[in-house]
Amino acid sequence: MTTTPFLAVERQGAVLTARLNSPETRNALTEPAQMHELEELCRSIRRDPAVKVMVLTGEGSAFCAGGNVKDMRDRGGIFAGSPFEVRESYRNTIQRIPLALYELDVPVIAAINGPAIGAGLDLACMCDIRIAADSALFAESFVKVGIVPGDGGAWLLPRIVGMPRASLMAFTGDTINAARALEWGLVAEVVPCEALAEHAQALAQRIAANPAHALRLTKRLLREGQHMRLDSLLELSAAYQALAHHTEDHLEAVNAMLQRRPAQFTGR
The missing domain is CATH 3.90.226.10 (2-enoyl-CoA Hydratase; Chain A, domain 1)
Structure with a gap:
């Protein structure tokens, strides 16, 4: 043992x-x-x-x-x-x-x-x-x-x-x-x-190096996509995308890209 x-x-x-x-x-x-x-x-x-x-x-x-x-x-x-x-x-x-x-x-x-x-x-x-x-x-x-x-x-x-x-x-x-x-x-x-x-x-x-919420949501989409119909996955993707668009890390990623600087993510 x-x-x-x-x-x-x-x-x-x-x-x-x-x-x-x-x-x-x-x-x-x-x-x-x-x-x-x-x-x-x-x-x-x-x-x-x-x-x-x-x-x-x-x-x-x-x-x-x-x-x-x-x-x-x-x-x-x-x-x-x-x-x-x-x-x-x-x-x-x-x-x-x-x-x-x-x-x-x-x-x-x-x-x-x-x-x-x-x-x-x-x-x-x-x-x-x-x-x-x-x-x-x-x-x-x-x-x-x-x-x-x-x-x-x-x-x-x-x-x-x-x-x-x-x-x-x-x-x-x-x-x-x-x-x-x-x-x-x-x-x-x-x-x-x-x-x-x-x-x-x-x-x-x-x-x-990528935002935490986006990583977790992306993995969940990949997992669910193994057994869902396309129309169902698209519905789930829209819901997850709405969540992602309202994170602080999404705005930070966009601003960092436009300002050509490294992003500083906080997990929010």
Whole structure:
């Protein structure tokens, strides 16, 4: 049982960085407490208007190795109990993570520093932007251990790489490298491993330089647009635009542009 926090969290201005901090298990996701930490972090960010961007990465050589196969063998952690208990365990632990990240209004960057396997790949897919180290590896590997994507991967992966490639990954469980992930659109950028952290922070700061309200409203529009009709999305966009036009930061952005000076945003 984990006795120390699973997440190492730090702030740099408006950017919050969370590191999966269990390198001895390759940041495997198995214990309910780990899932609750991730869920509570998302809740705390939603309550904090000063946070504009979140970076999610892994400590050590892996991003996240997915479920702990030793716990699968021993039927421990979230895999313990009867079939009905396992079902409820999934619903109340790991399945809360995609919902929490989906409802999180600030942009989330996955800085994939190493293997993202099974639930680790799905965790990366829950983020808005994925950048990878050139040494990163990716696999939707559930079938390799005789189970199915239980955390939303069957919904997430096809929306990112398309159904044919998602089917290929899910049915074979095969691993792809960072170059193939970039070719398939699974990640937006690939950078040298030693430059990943700095690159992720620079990207986060570029995003965070924009007005907070506009960022959160834009992310919500992108999320809602995945399942809304165009006419419904246009209605929501008009409402959000009306809110944005009446923020102080909008006026500051316009004045700064006209006066050719850096904008000074206040989050109002």
